[in-house]
Amino acid sequence: MRQTKRWSFCEFPLHLYKIVNMDKKSHWESVYASKQSHEVSWYEPDPYMSLELIRSVAPLPVRVVDIGAGQSHLVDRLMEEGHTVAVLDISSAAIHETKNRMGSEAARVQWIEGDITTLADIGSFDVWHDRAVFHFLTTPQDREKYVALLKKTVPVKGFAIMGTFGKGGPEKCSGLDICQYDAASLRSAMGPSFCLIRETEYTHTTPWGKPQKFFFAILQRIE
Template sequence: MTSEEHWNQVYRTKSPLEVSWYQPWPSVSLDLITLANLPPDAAIIDVGAGASTLVDALLEQGCSAVTLLDLSTQALEVSRTRLAATTRARFLTADVLTADLPEGGYRLWHDRAVFHFLTRTDDQVRYVQQAHRALAPGGFLVIGTFAPDGPSRCSGLEARQYSAASLSAVFSPAFRTVEARQQEHTTPGGQVQHFTFLLLQRQP
């Protein structure tokens, strides 16, 4: 089963409100995005957006150029249906590692829980290269991964865990760390998962 088939299967068999990563309000992501202090028309890409409600919050705050990228057409269709009344979001079905993204096309890149599924070093390197290329000089990257005491598997897949220091090291020197946060996320099933979040800034 390909990665695309895997995630389409997840969203075919579970409600978006039942998946372990569901959160009604993405508070940490929004706090870090706010720290980036971007204008409302700044181009933002949410990598692994799935059916996340982050886009809803961003649109409510006046953001006018949000792109949702995900491997799963099934997941993006959930968001497309939910956001049917607005045309301010763009939908892109693609693998972040191979997606043809515009060079310097975004001011902010957001990823909550994609990077920790990249267990191969070459995939991690490719991810950093993609983010650096797609972000404009001085642009920001908000990333959330499982913390050192977070799960080692999720949705049947192996996952990596990161401290703020180890995650920062993976993105250095292409990015510098601006802010680090920790989060206790409670899943719809009542389990607590620990996350590490960073706000990073693209270096020349």
């Protein structure tokens, strides 16, 4: 009988690891090349939950980075509120489209194209916002790299606002596996440097009317 080799992470060949990462990028590029912004399941014309949570920790203008922002309208709203904003995404197509939408305002935004699990340094921000990106990291290694970059980016007393699929929510998104979170599992994934200070469940409705259970949390860096 033919045996399929199971690679442990440590022995996973570097050239194959690069191919996996390249596939991740190709996946998102093809999503944004083939769909309009309002045709994806995560589309939300008014990112009110993200805004409410950001306002609660940053009533005055601060530096905010939106991780895996896609074509979200959050950047427009944060700019209106006076924040200094960076938009990060693995997809150049998503960034290109958002820049086009924003017109001359786009020049005031910092644009970072890259994979959150391989970027070494993105600068310093008071608030890190992630809606529906962390849950795609299904290996402990990728989650550790994510948390390492988060700690490099957000100083002690700064905040991470995380929105993921909640327990009992969707099991896949965009055809990809995801991990669902609640307070205990998110706290454990973020590690001891972060304290969960607020949590809330939230139901997102897709453009075709399907409810999706989300879990949002505010974490503060404490060490």
